[in-house]
Amino acid sequence: MLKNIRIILWVAVAVSLIGMAALLWRQDDPEQTAAFRPHFALPDEAGTIHRTEDFRGKHVLVFFGFTNCPDICPTTMAEVAQVMDDLGPQAEDVQPIFISVDPERDRESGLNAYLAAFHPSILGLAGDAQSTEAAIDSFKVFGDREADASAPGGYTMSHSSSLYLIGPEGDWLGQFTYGTPADDITAELKERL
Amino acid sequence: MIKALVAATALAVSLPIMAFAECAEVTQGDITLSGAWSRATVGADRPAVFYVTIRNDGSSDDHLTGITTPVAAMPMLHETVIQDGAARMPHADRIVIPAGDTVSLAPGSYHGMLMELSSALDEGSSFPMTLQFEKAGPIEIKTDVLPIRAREAACAAP
Ligand SMILES: [Cu+2]
Numbered sequence: 001m002l003k004n005i006r007i008i009l010w011v012a013v014a015v016s017l018i019g020m021a022a023l024l025w026r027q028d029d030p031e032q033t034a035a036f037r038p039h040f041a042l043p044d045e046a047g048t049i050h051r052t053e054d055f056r057g058k059h060v061l062v063f064f065g066f067t068n069c070p071d072i073c074p075t076t077m078a079e080v081a082q083v084m085d086d087l088g089p090q091a092e093d094v095q096p097i098f099i100s101v102d103p104e105r106d107r108e109s110g111l112n113a114y115l116a117a118f119h120p121s122i123l124g125l126a127g128d129a130q131s132t133e134a135a136i137d138s139f140k141v142f143g144d145r146e147a148d149a150s151a152p153g154g155y156t157m158s159h160s161s162s163l164y165l166i167g168p169e170g171d172w173l174g175q176f177t178y179g180t181p182a183d184d185i186t187a188e189l190k191e192r193l
Numbered sequence: 194m195i196k197a198l199v200a201a202t203a204l205a206v207s208l209p210i211m212a213f214a215e216c217a218e219v220t221q222g223d224i225t226l227s228g229a230w231s232r233a234t235v236g237a238d239r240p241a242v243f244y245v246t247i248r249n250d251g252s253s254d255d256h257l258t259g260i261t262t263p264v265a266a267m268p269m270l271h272e273t274v275i276q277d278g279a280a281r282m283p284h285a286d287r288i289v290i291p292a293g294d295t296v297s298l299a300p301g302s303y304h305g306m307l308m309e310l311s312s313a314l315d316e317g318s319s320f321p322m323t324l325q326f327e328k329a330g331p332i333e334i335k336t337d338v339l340p341i342r343a344r345e346a347a348c349a350a351p
Contacts, residue, residue, distance in 0.1 A: 070242035070307070071273050072280050074232055075300040078342040114235045117341045142279045150269060150284060152240065152308050161280035178275055179301055 036172040038164075040135035042099060042125035045112045050097075050125060052170055059173075059189060060095045060166040064136065064143050066102035066157045067114045072178055074118070076163060081119035082182035083189065090193050091121065099135055100126040101143030101159045139164060167192075216246070216348035222329035223251025224290065228346035229336040231307070233316040241265065241314050243305030243322055243336060244298045246350065249290040251328075257288040257296075259325040262336075264314065265307035268322075272303050282306070290326070300344060314338045 040062075041051045052060075061080060065073040077098065084091045098115055100106040103126035106114075111124035127135070136143045141160035148156045161178040163185070173192070176185050216228035229245040243262075249255055260268045272285040288303055290296050298304050305322070314320070316338055323333045339347055 068239050069282075070232075070240045071271070071282060071304045072275075072301055074242070074341065075344060078344050081342050082344075109236070109238050114239070117233075117235050146281070150267075152267075156282065158279055158281040160278050161275050162278055177278070178280065 037170045038135075038139040038166070038172055040099060040125070040131075040138065042127040042131055042135060044123060044125055045107065045110070050123065052166070055095050055166070056170060057168050058093055058095045059168060059192060060097060061185075062097045062099060062139070062164040062166060063162075064099050064101050064139070064141055064160050066100055066159065067106050067109060067111065068102065068152060069157065069159075072161055076161070076178065077115065077118040077122065079180070079182040079185065080122065080163070083185045084119050084121050086182065086186045087189060087193075090190065093193050094121075094189060096122045098122055098124045099132070100124065101132065101136065102145075102157050103127055103129070103132050105153065165189075214348045216346060216350060217335065219332055219334045221332045222326075223249055224255060224326055224329040224332060225250065226324065226332055226334045227350065228348055229322060229334045230343065230346045231314055231320075231336050231338050232343055233338050233341045234310065234314045235341070237310040237313045241307040241310055243268070243307055244300070244346070245305075245322070245324070245334065245336075246295060246297045246299075246346075247290050247324075248295045249292055251292055253292050253328070255290045255326050255328040257290060257324055257326055258286065260305045260322060261325070262307065262320060262322045264311055264320045266309035266311070267307075269306050269308065270303065271306045273301050275301070316340050 039052045041049055043049050063076055080096045084096060087094060100111060107126045111126055115122040115124045143157060143159040145155050146158055162175040164175050165173040167173045218225055218227045225248040227246045231241055231243050234241045260270060262268050270285045270288060271282040273280055273282045285303055318338045319335050321333050322336045323331050325331050
């Protein structure tokens with residue numbers, strides 16, 4: 001009887017060791033190529049500065065957008081909201097962040113009220129021109145003002161449209177291009193959490 | 194407990210019906226519009242959006258050249274273009290609706306950009322939108338304001 005239990009235990013240990021090795025091997029691979037740690041230091045609407053390193057231990061979903069964008073920004077925020085709902089209790093380990101590429105106007109029009117309408121967990125950050133540009137440069141993304149006489153205020157923004165995934169150590173883990181279904185993002189996150 | 198069960202059952206029964214409700218259609222000439230929707234807005238300071246499906250049953254192409262609505266002083270047709278990961282939304286002044294084909298104004302693609310809203314768009318409300326076609330002329334369709342989190346029309350193509 002005892003011998004049987006011991007055999008079962010050893011089998012369990014062996015299985016979990018193999019599992020752990022497989023997990024380590026899988027995680028090692030992308031991390032070695034992606035020692036890229038993008039950085040931001042930006043205020044929320046209340047003025048509190050949030051830095052990349054404040055989110056260590058969490059998976060962070062970063063989107064660069066502006067609230068006057070009626071098409072892909074709300075569509076992406078709707079996907080993120082769905083992901084946060086679908087993650088259930090695991091949502092605690094994920095922080096969605098919206099970085100404004102049009103910070104002055106977004107601060108005026110109220111970033112928090114806008115983002116909260118999608119999901120209360122989404123943190124909105126809107127810095128000054130300099131800190132915003134620093135974040136955009138560090139993430140190697142794009143966010144540019146374009147003159148457009150027909151747009152409100154005479155300009156519109158062109159901006160990177162993907163969602164970026166930053167790991168618990170601050171490493172860049174990858175991106176979800178615009179249109180990635182919420183289910184795919186949720187599945188990927190659940191696999192990592 | 195029983196109340197919850199009844200509620201859950203009612204929801205389970207009604208959900209598929211709601212999900213499969215057919216989109217309302219408006220036909221004029223060869224053009225049929227269906228599934229017009231918009232997202233609720235937070236306030237009236239930011240532009241709202243307009244999406245719709247357009248079918249051309251004719252044997253020649255038609256063109257959508259503009260939109261008008263009482264809810265926005267400056268409505269405009271746009272196309273979201275994603276190039277090398279960067280999104281822009283240039284003005285689309287003439288959208289071809291090919292003969293025998295369907296074109297959708299949908300997230301990540303063509304859309305109506307409703308600037309200078311007269312008031313916030315509330316979830317559950319609706320507003321009229323008139324689409325101007327070169328051949329079929331102006332066609333009005335009732336547009337449903339869906340939750341801000343909506344990602345598609347709340348009805349199925351008939
Ligand atoms: Cu637009």
